[in-house]
Amino acid sequence: MLSEPPVELVELSVVVPCKNEADNLEHLFERLRQTLDPLGIPYEIICVNDGSQDNTLEKLIAFHRRDPRIKVVNLSRCYGKEIALTAGLDHASGNAVVPIDADLQDPPELIPEMLQQWRQGYQVVYAVRRSRRGESWLKRFTANGFYWLIDQLSQVRIPRNTGDFRLLDRQVVEAVKQLRERTRFMKGIFAWVGYRQTAIFYDRAPRFRGKTQWNYWRLWNLAIEGITSFSSWPLRVWSYIGLAISVPAFLYGLFLIIRTLLFGSDVPGYASLAVMILFLGGIQLISLGVIGEYLGRVFEEVKGRPLYLVDGTFGFETPRPSPALDSVPTQKLG
Numbered sequence: 001m002l003s004e005p006p007v008e009l010v011e012l013s014v015v016v017p018c019k020n021e022a023d024n025l026e027h028l029f030e031r032l033r034q035t036l037d038p039l040g041i042p043y044e045i046i047c048v049n050d051g052s053q054d055n056t057l058e059k060l061i062a063f064h065r066r067d068p069r070i071k072v073v074n075l076s077r078c079y080g081k082e083i084a085l086t087a088g089l090d091h092a093s094g095n096a097v098v099p100i101d102a103d104l105q106d107p108p109e110l111i112p113e114m115l116q117q118w119r120q121g122y123q124v125v126y127a128v129r130r131s132r133r134g135e136s137w138l139k140r141f142t143a144n145g146f147y148w149l150i151d152q153l154s155q156v157r158i159p160r161n162t163g164d165f166r167l168l169d170r171q172v173v174e175a176v177k178q179l180r181e182r183t184r185f186m187k188g189i190f191a192w193v194g195y196r197q198t199a200i201f202y203d204r205a206p207r208f209r210g211k212t213q214w215n216y217w218r219l220w221n222l223a224i225e226g227i228t229s230f231s232s233w234p235l236r237v238w239s240y241i242g243l244a245i246s247v248p249a250f251l252y253g254l255f256l257i258i259r260t261l262l263f264g265s266d267v268p269g270y271a272s273l274a275v276m277i278l279f280l281g282g283i284q285l286i287s288l289g290v291i292g293e294y295l296g297r298v299f300e301e302v303k304g305r306p307l308y309l310v311d312g313t314f315g316f317e318t319p320r321p322s323p324a325l326d327s328v329p330t331q332k333l334g
């Protein structure tokens with residue numbers, strides 16, 4: 001009798017973006033195995049090689065040969081962490097997906113706790129850093145400043161001190177996969193899709209081996225990416241600056257005209273020139289801002305995000321109740 005080999009459904013996918021992480025892999029897989037094996041669930045570890053220049057790829061393939069649960073996606077070049085992570089999510093098949101850094105700054109030991117919260121009915125369980133050991137005060141200061149700014153500017157609330165380390169329900173992964181914008185700020189995307197979210201807390205460890213790929217320049221660029229893809233405020237602010245310049249300039253101009261009519265002028269031409277320049281400068285900024293308003297709308301459309309995401313429906317012909325809600329114990333709902 002011919003029968004298909006049983007396809008084991010994967011419960012948990014761990015997604016690891018790796019760039020030049022050869023020295024960390026051994027320890028990473030060891031710790032992942034120690035944490036995940038006792039859980040007794042089928043899992044896979046998806047490693048995305050993001051154009052590493054060391055022997056990360058060779059090592060990953062060797063690990064895969066020894067343990068087929070370790071799977072490798074090799075990108076054609078370095079696309080950056082956000083895209084590497086997206087590629088990993090695209091390839092993950094688990095009911096729950098956990099992106100994690102290869103450098104062990106995110107302790108894999110947290111995963112069981114995440115799974116527990118997930119089974120309680122939460123669709124996103126994100127890990128919040130209580131402390132940032134091994135990071136300079138400058139990094140902490142700039143990170144705080146960034147979170148403050150994006151809080152002010154963006155429509156969606158992006159949780160503070162939260163990296164990409166989190167558990168995503170399959171439904172959330174499918175939602176994230178619908179957001180195909182090119183400039184990807186994953187933290188923002190995770191926040192944008194919504195769903196029932198909860199936090200767990202942990203202490204962030206220093207990097208295990210190797211150097212961080214992020215210098216301040218790359219962090220700055222990531223911050224700009226985050227702010228510009230989740231707010232069009234930088235485009236629109238010019239209208240307000242323009243107004244703030246041209247209105248006083250106009251009033252001052254009026255004042256000068258009246259004063260000259262009444263008392264004559266002391267330095268002919270100077271004041272009127274200054275007022276004209278300021279006034280016109282302001283008008284130009286206002287029109288830049290108006291263009292910004294439209295450009296912002298074009299930008300929103302071009303991103304092509306879905307208008308909304310549905311968590312579950314009740315009372316339709318083919319009901320698709322939210323699987324998470326389905327499994328919520330009744331006392332949790334009451």
Ligand code: UDP
Pocket residue numbers: 016017018019020021050078079080081084100101102103105207211212213214
């Ligand atoms: N990473 C990547 N591509 C990059 C930069 C980083 O895939 O261009 C991976 C890296 O291998 C690690 C994770 O992203 O697994 C986090 O990187 P890193 O530890 O350098 O960042 P930090 O912890 O300083 O934020």
Ligand code: MG
Pocket residue numbers: 101103105207212
């Ligand atoms: Mg790191």
